[in-house]
Ligand code: 5GP
């Protein structure tokens with residue numbers, strides 16, 4: 001996807017503050033952090049949202065969750081705790097139409113919502 005900002009970051013076409021990457025996923029710092037640690041995890045493949053993982057049998061969801069745990073270790077929040085969330089669709093407030101998990105941590109995040 002040429003006009004997708006997260007595809008472009010994953011490809012290296014535009015700079016991202018990358019914290020971890022492998023063959024399938026890239027983690028980079030959110031441009032507008034909402035916590036001391038705020039990292040976005042995206043698949044290299046252009047998948048629009050979590051809804052599009054339904055029916056896939058390639059194990060990408062499991063790999064994604066394992067990668068998220070590695071990212072939490074990399075940024076030093078695995079033991080202190082963190083929140084991993086993905087926004088889906090209009091009510092979820094999804095602004096970028098490329099599946100991404102937010103990893104937030106580095107402080108007490110308080111109650112959810
Ligand atoms: P959403 O609302 O879609 O779940 O979250 C999109 C996130 O992407 C926001 O937290 C926003 O700050 C971040 N974001 C949008 N454009 C860019 C960008 O060009 N680079 C980076 N690193 N983050 C971005």
Ligand code: ZN
Nearest residue numbers: 004007046098
């Ligand atoms: Zn994309």
